Amino acid sequence: MKTNKSYTKRIKVTRNGTLIARKPGQDHFNAKERGRTKGVKRRSNLLTVPKRIVRQFLSKTTA
Secondary structure, three states, X not given: OOOOHHHHOOOEEOOOOOEEEOOOOOOOOOOOOOXXXXXXXXXXXXXXXXXXXXXXXXXXXXX
């Protein structure tokens, strides 16, 4: 199976192999949001993904 290239570009792999990415759909329509909400939307989140899926989609990145 091919690696999902578009998704791998949005993910950062830390030294311990932890995956970090932003939630999708957080960049538009933020003018009316509170400052705290905007800050939360800018943050990256830890991805909890099963090992099987990590190997399937991110094999090039983690190796």
